[in-house]
Amino acid sequence: MPEIIKVQGLQKRFGKFQALSNVTFTVEAGEVVGFIGPNGSGKSTTIRTLLGIIKRDAGIVEIFGKDVWKDSIEIHKRISYVPGDVSLWGSLTGGEIIDLFIKLHGGGNQQKRDYLIERFELDPKKKAKGYSKGNRQKVGLIAALSVDSDLYIFDEPTSGLDPLMEAIFQEEVEKIKVAGKAILLSSHILSEVERLADKVVIIRQGEIVETGTLQELRHLARSTITLTTEGDVNEIITVNGVHDFTLKGNKATFFADNEFLNDVLVKVSTLGVKSFECVPPTLEDLFMRHYKG
Missing domain, CATH: 3.30.70.250 (Malonyl-CoA ACP transacylase, ACP-binding)
Structure with missing residues (x-):
């Protein structure tokens, strides 16, 4: 399978603090990789580097064979990203925000959008300032899943969702996996990772301590x-x-x-x-x- 994400020898330092040290892993097409570690382990720093938000100090970080820092605009056209705490425009409705996200991405599937709104039981006519954290997460997930991307990056995507909504998210992830898409899933819900992931990457204090399939580990x-x-x-x-x-x-x-x-x-x-x-x-x-x- 083609290599979608390639991280090799990634290093990142903030002042005297070594945030990432020799981080190395890959994500291939049709593969769900669970990226796990506690707060402060380096997960979010790695993901922000992949998104071209943070510039690495050393190492190779590529998506679709392109450099994540130099070619971030081209890369972003083909990825969907959901953070662990989705920030929204309070004066817009959930439906308007979903449509805006889809438009910014460059096009989406209206039928899929409507289907996901119904599945996640979101009121799209309600203004975002009245949404709970769980509903804000739903807006991000619906927008990300409504567009046809080649790579989906989820950073604690079900934070704030109830167990029923978590199960629906897992079902939707399994569908995009079957479609041959690559997925990097960072989650504190280990049962979620265990159900979905083909491969697990465990990070501790900025270093990868284990990588492999659950069977191998x-x-x-x-x-x-x-x-x-x-x-x-x-x-x-x-x-x-x-x-x-x-x-x-x-x-x-x-x-x-x-x-x-x-x-x-x-x-x-x-x-x-x-x-x-x-x-x-x-x-x-x-x-x-x-x-x-």
Whole structure:
């Protein structure tokens, strides 16, 4: 698949503070990349660099093979961006603002606009000064999704939305992914990233600490196993890679390093299994691995 975003060795310093250090990742066509990290980790600085708002100190940052600083005007014709806090003109209605955003982009789909307004349950005739934060986000999302872009950059896009609207956003993202569009999704809702992302990029203190598909990254954390056996389940403690073993009644729960799962299964099979459940690590487990403490 063609490379839509290319970030290689990105460096950015504000005075003595090193905001970004050797940030490297890619986003390809038809791919959703989850970009995660806590406040202050460098997510927004990276995104502002991609948008040509901040000039990098070093490294390669390209979208569509073009330099994001020198060719930002050309690049912006083909991207849609939604920030985590959408600012609107208070005297205009939501519908007027959506139409203005679409016009500034260079054209959109009126039928798609109307469909999205209905889906997101937005009152387009209400003035923006009366909108809640969630409704302001809806205006930004509807405008971004109403135009045909090749790259969508979402920076905490569902901030302020209720769970039902979050689900609708996720469904719309899956549609544009199927259409072959590239999506960079920065979100604090890890379940949202886990559902949508093909690849995850975890940033910590301005540096990329993990990159890969969830399947590739899951070997970095432990699976949770719950089981009951006819034999003495305490024998599981002797197996390599077993951690935090607890027993309640006849039900044992413990963590197991994925590299030792086969050893666990071999041992369990000798104990007369009555029930067995193995849950792979979630994105939250992977995330907390890097941020614990």
